[in-house]
Amino acid sequence: MRLTAKILSWLLGSTLVVMLSFASLAIYMLEKNLRAEALNSHKLIYTLFLPSVTRYLWEFDITGIKETLSNIIENNYANKIYIFDADSTLVTFLYKDPKTGKISNSNNASIIKETENIITLDKKKSLEKKLYNDEENFLYQDNLPNETSRIIGSMLHRKRANAEPSVIGYFVLDYSTSNISNAIKAMIRNVVFLTLCITVMIVFAIGLLLRKTLINSILKLSQASLNISRGKFIKIPERHGSRDEMKDLVKNFNIMSSQIEENQENLKNIAEEGIKISSTFSIEDLAKQISESLSKIAKRNLNTEFYVINSLLHFASAEGFHEILKSEETGENLFLAPDDFEGDPTGKKRFSISDNGTGEVCAIIQISDIRQIYQFSYTAAESVYSAIRALQISVSNALDNMRFVKEQKEQQRLISEQETARLVQNNLMPKSDFRTIGDFELANHFEAADECAGDWWNYYKLTNDRLLLLLGDVTGHGTASALLTAVVKGYCDSIHTQPDITTKAILSQLDSVVRNSGDGNKVMTMFAAVLDPINKTIEFSNAAHNFPITIKKKQEKNSLSKLIAQGKPLGFDMTPTPEQSSQIYEQRNVTLENGDVLIIFSDGLIEALNTSGEEFSERRLKTIILKMAENSVTEIKNEIIKEFREYTFPNKLMDDVTFLVCRYKKIS
Template identity: 25%
Template sequence: MSQLATAKIKYPLTAKIATALIFIILVVTGSFAYYEISENREEMESYEKKNNFSSFTSAIPVLENALWEIDFKTINSTLNQLMKNSNVISASLFSEQGYSISYLVRGTKKEPLNVVIEDLISKEEKEKLFKIEYNNKNSILLQIEDRKNEKFILAYPLFFKNSKKEKYANLKVGYLVMTYSTKHISLASKELLIKYSILFSILGIVLVITSFLVVNHLIISPIKELERASLEIANNRLYETEFKNRFFGKDEIESLKVNFNYMVKQIIQLIKDEKEQQRMANELETTKIVQKSFIPKANNLRVSYFEISAFFQSASECGGDWWHFYPLSNKRILIMLGDVTGHGTPSAMLTAAVKGYCDSLYSRDMDEPSTILEELDVIVRSIGGEERMMTMFSAIIDPLKQKLLYANAAQNFPFLINKDSNTSSPSTLLGNGKRLGYISPDKTNKQQPFKVHTIDFKVNNIIFLYSDGLTEAKNSNKREYSERRLMKKLKGIDTLNTNDIVNTIQLDLIDFTQGNRFEDDVTFVACKFCATEVSGYTNEIIKYFSERNQPQADAEEHLEKVS
């Protein structure tokens, strides 16, 4: 290196510009999102209050007459009418002493007994309610807001139907109390926050990239080019230069650059090629790491009543095969195996979208494997377009009922290994459907339901799933491993240990292919129904949804105790 050297740049201009743009965008979009979400929440709360206030006040005169006439049919009908609002938690009618006459609670068929008004409101609120005097507009309601539990309580006394006469003024015959939930408002606000976050993130990225590219093109790039050119000249590496007119015309930087343009262009091209190669290498390596993170590692893995072992080998840096299992409620387990057409980065990205959807199943009470395939069909079609489709086998195993429900979207038929059956050969789980993401020739894409099959699944039964990469693996003579060889090998296995089964198939596959590289991804999974349950399996996603659903479970338990 010559004596001519560049000064060390501690804070590059690129970083300063990018930081300033990001800060401005975050402040503007964050303020806007906060304002919009606050306004939206206030509007929803106002609407909910008006709606419930209207239905509550409308019920008051009806209940006053019904209570005075001891018409329980009208009382129950009116309270049931209030409960038709899905957000109403309870509607109750109390006597003038505060004892329950009729008490309806959402989610319970039987009416709770021995309920008093203090079970719903505090003593202080009860005293306020008992002091309310007759108002012909019913405008002075007792309104209690419980933000911690996200609910709202409306209460009002019922007066003698002829209480307009001064003689019977403020003669109370009972009290009406209605509780409604505001959780849906919080959920709507959270959904709006997520939408705004995604929208503003995309908008911010676009603005930052666009602004950075413009600044980089007009200022930063020419300066860097001049710096590199001056160093080249200082080291006596001279090149013939040529002048290239710029779109915005000549300026001071262009006048300095003109004598070095050709040399700089060569250097830029070299750096550009090297960066592109490095970017592609980094992208493939990153995708490979991400792809492997999608596939669970299972070697005699115990999950509740099940033992799982699996083998996965990608044909390239990233593949299209994917499998996973998901513990469900009531000791059940969902197990899935799919294959995206082709392999490489696009297939891995589609696999990422599918896994993202499947991870959401922890928060849902899923009962039908066909529902999963129908929703995945829409996701794959919207992301993969006409270039990518996916096969998928989905099964839900219920150890308590000893049943296996499955649906198939053009995936290889799995095998059921039952050593207690009359035949030693594995049975095939037949059932087929269209590929996920299939676009019909008429472009209508009408939903075609996937058929659900139900079979018995007893203790020590094993289901063996595999992708076509296993049966289509070729040896040096271009012969395929074949489904027949696989079934024969499974038939000859005496062990019920899933890891031994997987290792046996793996060694037989390696022996057959003679070490040749696989042309397609190879995946196979063995899942056994065990006689005993093993608890303790969890992961971060399961913990998150369990903790999020705990408040609801606690609330249901509290209601049971109260009733």
């Protein structure tokens, strides 16, 4: 409605200005013509009666002059007539009262004074010049007071037939133009009223047309855009029978909406299939799941073949798993030599899976060339290939999990289910307790409680030298907590590759993963931070986790501060509405300066008890951090461990203890 009002206001103003301009021009031309007609009419009167008045003046017949003047002033718009002699002396005059119409010629001081400047020397010279140039023998003046115009003419007389005419007097005729002004004023009122009515009618008609052809479509586009932001993809009905730009815009918008919906559905499918793939713990199940996932994403049977180099799983050969998994003739597993992995076979497309530890190829996904067999377009084929590349990390994680489980089974055949889960959990975190990643030094410590819990942390190198740090804690203990941690880790390995991923988006996606995993009774706290050395910022979001602590140097003095952001635990049973989904996890930024230190920790560190039942506490942790602020990250970590163990000895840990110490140290 606001756009409609603006357009109609502009049209109303523009149309009104144009019509009033044309009307003003027409009125001006009409007024000019009326004044010209009035002048011509009184020129004619002047011409007709001038000989008689001239003759009477020559004969000095005042009575004859007055009678003639009376005839003139009674029958037209003339309101004053003056007769002057050659010396500019007033001979006689007649005056008609404009209100009563009464004619008089009484002499009084005001009349005498009024006539003093009528016949001036300049006017005499102008009349003589006209006479000399054989032009019309009169002068015209308009815009005199009281809406009066004036004609001044010289009266000529020849003493003999062949003699030169001489000026014997001057004839002055004043006539009123008030009738013209009144007519013009009335016309202006009528024209303005008529123009306003016509303009309103035109603008109203144009407004209805715009509303039907343009505004309604724009409002539908606006509502459709809002629906897309809420996750609702509702197409806009196209107008039939019209071929204009607005129809093309609606058509293109529907195409864009369909593409966005399709892309979101693909991303959702990739994420869901990635979780399924990461959650498999056998080669057979993994091969089946890969085949099902790729067929679902491509909406075609891709004849998926999956080959694994089982030397990584303590076997000497490379074993291939087709969709059938076993040879129909022999019932044995299919094998493919590692040397056969180079290049794409005819009619096939291959994708290599790299081992997370060594970086070497550990598996091959082989599918039919969908451009050749199914006649996919380049864009459609690349979309499927991109989905497969996105799932490569999930496949690699599944293989890692399987390899680790197999290794542990070989070493400890009698290990309990809970212990296995705890070891899986430990394997999900980086092994080294110190590393340098670009401009960052990172030290970490993880100490599991006696009972398997759910602490987990990891780091990821992002584009533009950024570093992603994640630390989470699953509620409760046991196998379920450890397995949920594995699912979260697998998903994080996938989503961190998304372009321009943010901490808020990571927690939002993990919230759905945790809610839909397991029996739905587990929740997880997590802190996520992206350290950007180029833009000098720390971007962070928090899912009900302990607030991390930063060390910053201010005026040569170290100071501590918390990174505070609000958010609910991951998987908490609160399904957000589309309007609330973007508000669950707060995303904030702080400045990253050279030498800054970030400490992220789980609640197991500060809530551990001593023999008196007192907690280690965040206050004691801050004291240690401030004391060791100038030391290396490894020294800070070791001091925290030392103070922690001295405080809690000989109590056993009731919860996992995990913390990270990260320093930004710009490399020259």
